[in-house]
Amino acid sequence: xxxxxxxxxxxxxxxxxxxxxxxxxxxxxxxxxxxxxxxxxxxxxxxxxxxxxxxxxxxxxxxxxxxxxxxxxxxxxxxxxxxxxxxxxxxxxxxxxxxxxxxxxxxxxxxxxxxxxx
Amino acid sequence: xxxxxxxxxxxxxxxxxxxxxxxxxxxxxxxxxxxxxxxxxxxxxxxxxxxxxxxxxxxxxxxxxxxxxxxxxxxxxxxxxxxxxxxxxxxxxxxxxxxxxxxxxxxxxxxxx
Numbered sequence: 725x726x727x728x729x730x731x732x733x734x735x736x737x738x739x740x741x742x743x744x745x746x747x748x749x750x751x752x753x754x755x756x757x758x759x760x761x762x763x764x765x766x767x768x769x770x771x772x773x774x775x776x777x778x779x780x781x782x783x784x785x786x787x788x789x790x791x792x793x794x795x796x797x798x799x800x801x802x803x804x805x806x807x808x809x810x811x812x813x814x815x816x817x818x819x820x821x822x823x824x825x826x827x828x829x830x831x832x833x834x835x836x837x838x839x840x841x842x
Numbered sequence: 843x844x845x846x847x848x849x850x851x852x853x854x855x856x857x858x859x860x861x862x863x864x865x866x867x868x869x870x871x872x873x874x875x876x877x878x879x880x881x882x883x884x885x886x887x888x889x890x891x892x893x894x895x896x897x898x899x900x901x902x903x904x905x906x907x908x909x910x911x912x913x914x915x916x917x918x919x920x921x922x923x924x925x926x927x928x929x930x931x932x933x934x935x936x937x938x939x940x941x942x943x944x945x946x947x948x949x950x951x952x953x954x955x
Binding site for chain 2: 767816820833836
């Protein structure tokens with residue numbers, strides 16, 4: 725089945741120690757998104773890639789970076805995690821207007837990575 | 843900028859009761875609207891979506907939603923809830939050219955047997 729995969733599902737890191745979360749997809753979608761979801765809150769978009777074009781949300785801290793080496797993979801790097809960065813991080817993908825097809829405009833979410841900062 | 847309001851943060855119902863969760867978005871024009879559900883410990887799943895056409899949209903698991911343009915609303919309904927519907931429900935709207943999803947704050951539904 726085509727899907728969005730996130731690894732690891734649970735990640736524990738120390739305060740200030742860089743951490744990388746990974747996302748892969750088999751849907752061949754050209755748009756990939758990273759969301760942060762804190763406990764009992766709505767998912768909040770951090771940034772997205774349209775193909776190789778990176779689009780940062782205005783209020784995303786500089787501490788958060790992303791890489792997309794190819795269509796299938798996207799990484800979220802947190803350079804110096806703070807206690808306030810503990811959250812669930814969700815990866816999603818979607819087709820774009822140029823791709824069309826089923827699932828047009830629909831975002832498909834991965835299971836998330838729960839990050840704990842100690 | 844587009845925004846989404848969900849009026850009820852917590853809803854408690856008994857099994858077989860009817861459900862209606864409110865959702866309003868901030869401005870008109872062409873809108874693409876979604877309801878997502880997040881069961882405890884699970885990932886976000888799409889319940890239903892509205893892009894155009896019939897304003898009454900049928901989704902999975904017996905859910906439906908009605909798009910009322912004049913009221914900027916997209917309320918979610920289910921005639922008879924089950925215990926397994928206990929979850930958090932998010933209304934969302936697309937904003938911008940890259941399918942950016944703006945989520946409402948969510949409604950936590952608890953269904954008691």
